[in-house]
């Protein structure tokens with residue numbers, strides 16, 4: 001393993017600090033934590049998680065640094081990034 | 093922000109290429125080398141598209157770069173002077189049917205006007221709904237491929253299902269990450285008498301590659317079921333199990349597996365909304381049921397300044413996408429008086445024809461989507477969510493399709509809200525088209541502005557652009 005492969009950056013997920021691998025998508029970072037509840041479907045009230053992985057289904061939308069409706073599969077993690085899923089209660 | 097992502101509000105160029113996959117990269121490179129001023133827009137964080145999708149450099153360092161040629165192509169495109177705008181979503185077209193409307197990563201409006209537009213927007217995976225497909229943990233094979241390439245182990249036990257050659261490499265990618273793939277279910281019978289038979293046939297290199305995936309699955313004890321489809325995903329808040337049945341005999345259960353990951357996809361559909369908004373004539377492909385732009389062999393559409401290349405012109409794989417991108421670029425150069433080498437254009441035409449032969453050969457192994465999708469849609473239980481965005485059931489869609497005017501897809505959408513949600517019918521479209529009664533009326537889901545839900549800032553800046561079906 002190269003030294004960089006062990007590197008981690010700190011982001012905040014639903015208010016809690018989490019160490020994630022740099023260079024990954026926000027979706028990968030959340031899935032690696034075992035998180036699949038990215039958003040709540042407003043019609044059924046049930047959890048939804050990423051489906052297409054390429055930006056067309058919109059099931060992976062989260063709030064990033066207070067910007068709502070960011071597709072987690074297209075967005076890269078950055079040091080200090082604040083990610084809020086439906087579980088934070090802020091994303092409606 | 094890097095230079096890639098900082099953009100003024102109004103841009104002009106000789107050529108605007110939308111989509112930085114193999115097709116868009118190849119077209120942009122050829123045009124820039126000939127001295128044209130080229131803008132390349134793509135909504136992903138980095139150029140590469142689906143085939144050359146590139147995670148950040150830290151990930152490539154840590155888990156390896158399985159397609160280094162993609163990185164080299166991107167470097168050549170930049171070196172040729174192409175202006176690359178990553179993170180830019182093209183969501184519409186202005187009333188002149190020429191100016192592209194885009195949103196920057198920060199959500200600001202960007203207008204792009206160019207002498208030529210090259211649509212290289214690729215494809216997305218063909219989904220067919222089934223009960224439980226909306227559960228977290230149910231994904232497309234492409235998602236499994238991309239997340240595995242980013243080094244993520246998506247689950248502990250998985251089933252990969254659907255149809256087409258893509259299922260085999262995806263199952264292998266999951267195995268490589270330590271996911272236990274308990275079965276691959278293929279709706280057709282391409283591997284009769286068994287997957288190993290592929291190797292015995294004197295097929296070209298790509299099928300030999302497929303045979304090597306099949307061999308790897310066999311070594312890991314992964315069962316490849318043929319004539320088998322997903323009947324239902326079970327689970328409360330996450331997928332917990334899957335029931336597989338015979339495609340030819342839906343009453344017959346093949347297996348039920350406990351899983352925490354289920355990957356289902358039925359091949360690729362061209363993403364041709366942008367050419368439709370630009371006014372390009374389209375046809376229905378009889379084998380796939382997809383709406384495809386009407387094109388010359390070099391990708392020129394019915395609107396002379398608009399070209400469509402790569403998978404957006406019809407799913408055919410990355411080598412074809414590269415060749416189509418170059419062919420369109422050479423055509424543009426020829427029509428602008430920068431006559432490229434004629435021998436070069438002829439060689440490319442021969443190359444494209446041989447690739448098309450191979451695509452037909454591969455397609456013939458698998459069931460034609462135009463027959464498969466309606467067969468699956470017809471047997472959906474009434475409460476199945478056909479439209480996962482608006483939670484519209486199969487029963488509701490059937491009722492609307494049976495009502496007066498129900499042979500018209502837009503009428504079914506309007507009556508039920510099916511296909512009117514966030515994904516704009518990209519996931520439920522094939523099923524919606526299959527469930528309508530048939531007969532007169534529009535049989536296809538129209539392209540609609542905006543192509544993607546927009547950041548608020550961009551909407552406000554361009555608030556007077558009305559939504560419009562094409």
Ligand SMILES: Cc1cc2nc3c(=O)[nH]c(=O)nc-3n(C[C@H](O)[C@H](O)[C@H](O)COP(=O)(O)OP(=O)(O)OC[C@H]3O[C@@H](n4cnc5c(N)ncnc54)[C@H](O)[C@@H]3O)c2cc1C
Nearest residue numbers: 111113114115134135141142143182213214234402403410
């Ligand atoms: C999820 C997925 C995974 C795939 N994985 C493989 C694989 O592993 N192996 C394989 O052989 N084939 C794979 N394919 C098939 C693949 O599409 C082709 O082989 C190849 O990538 C096609 O090249 P292309 O240049 O036509 O389009 P793509 O590579 O799909 O590139 C199109 C680009 O256009 C961008 N785009 C689309 N619409 C817009 C818009 N409105 N605004 C801005 N940008 C836009 C997209 O973000 C994308 O980057 C995959 C397809 C998908 C959908």
Ligand code: FES
Nearest residue numbers: 053055057058073
């Ligand atoms: S997973 Fe479909 S848009 Fe991100």
